[in-house]
Amino acid sequence: MIRMQPLRRFGELRLLVLVALLLVTGFVAVVATELASFAPVQPVVPLLFIALAVALHLFLVTIGFRGDQLLLPLMLALTAIGLIEVERLASNLLLQQLSWCVVAAGVFVVAILVPRDLSVLARYKYTWALLGIALLLSPLLPGLGREINGARIWIGVGFAQFQPSEAVKVLLVIFFASYLDEYREVLTMKRLGPLPLPPVPYLLPIILMWGMAMVVMVFEKDLGATLIFFGIFLAMLYLATGQTSYTLLGALLLFGGAYLAYRSFGHVAVRVDTWLEPFAGDTRFSSGYQLVQGLFALGNAGLLGAGLGGGLPERIPVVWSDFVFDAFTEETGFLGGAALLALYLVLVFRGMIIALRAPTTFLQLLAGGLSFIIAFQTLVIVGGNARLIPLTGVTLPFIAYGGSSLVANFLIVALLLRVSDVTARVRGPA
Amino acid sequence: MTPVAQNLRALTLSLALAFLVASLGVGYWTLVASEELSHDPFNPRLVAATRDRPRGNIVDAKGRVLASSQPSPQGSAQRFRRVYADRSLAQVVGYASFTFGVSGAEGAYGETLVGQDPGDPVGQWRARYLGEHAPPATVVLGIDPAVQQAAATALGARRGAIVALDPRTGAILASVSMPNFDSGLVSDPRTEELSWQQLNGNKERPLINRVTQGLYPPGSVFKIITGAAALESGFDPNAKVRVDDPWRADPSWGAYAVRSAAKAHGDFDMARAYQQSENIYFAKVGLQIGGAKIAEYAQRFGIGSTPKVDLPAAAGQVSNSRALDRPTLIADTSFGQGELLVSPLQMCLLAAAIGRSGVMPTPHYAVEVRDAQGHVVRSITPGPSGQVVRPDTAQKLTQLLVGAVEAPGAFAFGAKIPGVSVAGKTGTAENPAGSPHGWFIGFAPANDPTVAVAVLIENATEGGVDAAPLGAAVMRAALGK
């Protein structure tokens, strides 16, 4: 990309000041509750994070970045809330999470700087697809894959663990954006009599995708990733073709597969039965324990919440990765939980507007798909936490503890920013 | 607008709708279901609130401390441990475990016991947001130690339940449910895990308060309700009904027949029918007045609806379908079998309502909340739940029930108390699992009762005949005789 004169990004800076205040206030509340006094504490982590935020801002200013000014503060606000929650729920993991923030920021910078032109993403689409499938299947390799908490979705190299499905999501969106951009016309044609089905060769990716989703569900026991992959695929198919029939057909395939899995695989059946009756008899002490404790946390929230640090969310097993939303809501109330959802929605809307304004179909599909990942993942985990849908092991973007997910989400925002930058250069500042 | 842009807008709109639904879901749990969740016995939050502070005392009507918090020995996780005085009140007083939540009065009055009485909203606010807790209050139960002792002794180690209440106020004087358990073991962090597993997995279900939550077929005690329905339908209690054992109304009943406990042959009026608990008489009466009437009166006496008592209670049922629509089911129900299910508390309330001219009291375990200085913060006086039958019906039934205890040859002779007129009825409830349950319900003194009682013995050898003397012992203790 062309270097331009530094561009002042005051809107971004103003919002970042609020993010810093939010982070410090949250930390003070949590630490003061813990120590039962306002004794001076080591402010290292909040200060380092604020420094990181300022660095990212100055980086965008220096390179003369023309893109959006809202996404970076939104992303950092959510990440800051994530740090507050890690301090609250698992303070021993705080430094680790901060290091992941630094790694994610590095990936962010690289994604902003390196691809000279976003169309390289489109050009190597099959490479991305193959890489995605390889990553997806990698946890199944003996020696490389690791099973944690009943799901075989990790690969480990030495001491470090990585969840490849997080990267696969982004690769999938890139591949689909490019594939669907190329074959959109063919896919929109109506054929096969009354059924608006595309010619058979073009159906192949749909069937391949379904097969992959089922592999993940059955062999890796990862219901969350299955749902996310298939959701991405259906959403992007709809974006490209506008055909509700594909989406319905795809959803039918997914539910059909899920039903078969429910009938044949224990881990799927347990999830569904737990969801239907978490309070029943012994369920609340076994498979439903986590969910029921999560609902108790929500029940303690009321309008204003118990106050940061004042609730009892630590009673939920693995709360820092699966139930952060319930933990945050217990202590900040319905108002806090609703505000959090609203922040995600603003982020998603911003991404979708970037998609709307994007100059080419490929970029539109790319930005739309990336925004959809954030929205869908938030909905799936919050829906699971609030017992609207069965619980699946999906992370709450930016907030839940975990490195792979944080890196992938920073990458998503970086790509959205790149699209908005291209748009601003083509159309002039809006 | 380009097609992709159109699709983007549509997708964004549906995502926004999904976010709205998600926030509604969150709103439901945080605002609507909040109250219910906070009272769930397994919610660890109320117990957690007292980790570092004592819980309030639970005392009985004479001031005897039933549950109190004592300082723990040095080095334990909790600064206080809960001590329970009377095992016979295990299910009533309940337990307070950090892991397994709370039960009984420990749960029902949990907020009061941690100094957040619902009668004090400012105190609740201060406790929640400022962490400033008022000193815990004391919950006073209506349990009379003498009556409780008599009830516990009378039931002994047999599985079953005894409940006695004051029919004038609804205050529960004694409540025993066997088998019971040691609340202290469930509340102690060192033993809670093991103790809970044993209790929760126990097939005899000691954690259940059989008084309010145990459901049994009522057997012959239900005949009081059949009698009330008959009297209020204009049925003449002096009319003679022919009884010949066994009895089939018509050939369509096939092999099924109503049996008489005494294998009786003869003409019965209502008084003799109560004395000898004659099934065939009540089956014929029930069929004559109709299933709808029987069902209506069963519901009037509270069968099928949860009693408004301050501890968890079961509703029971008139029949699986809530209606009495088959002749054999009407006949069976009329003498207390069929698909009827009732709790001992419901039967005790039945006795109380007959004794108090048809006015049914609202039952309650707690009678008062007192603050740390001993001042009464609030009295619990729920008042009667309603007039369920006419006064003259209740008086006629009282007269018949006195006969059922005191007349020569009456089945419930075991409930007699010298010098006091006792009204009562035994029941022997057939049940598919094992030998019949024995029932007795009654009240005394018959003309102006101060105590009503219900006794249930699971799988009693002699049915109701076993239960009647237990009822007498409890009533004697209540009357001071």
Place this chain on the structure above:
Amino acid sequence: MEVTFAVLLWGVRIAFLVLLYLFLIRAFAALWRAMRVEEAVAAKPTGLAFLVVQKSHSGGPRSGARLPLRALTSIGRDAGNDVVVNDDAASSKHALVSFRDGEWWVEDAGSTNGTVVNGTRITAAERLHYGDEILIGRVAMRLEQ
């Protein structure tokens, strides 16, 4: 009420919620402005007429896009053109569309593969009517009002 630790802590907790909402409101306001701009851009007609892309391929202008025409509009692969057709089959300076005396005209600007109007390759300036289709390289566009 005495200002105790508990009251202060409560204040900090409430301050957190207030800041959260302050941020949300600011963010929402920014979003709202962007949406209004987007609406305005979508609604505002620019140009005298439009070339609406009928058929395209990866990298080219997207199908359905309405490219505004000025009185004199240059079309070609080069970024300096008014309408950029990023297609290997298009020449860097491909064609010119002009508005003269209330009529639309198109002429080839010396392209390699030529300019095609309604299926016929043109040799001289050709009069355009609304609804006519121009093919530049592999990108088909229709003149619309």
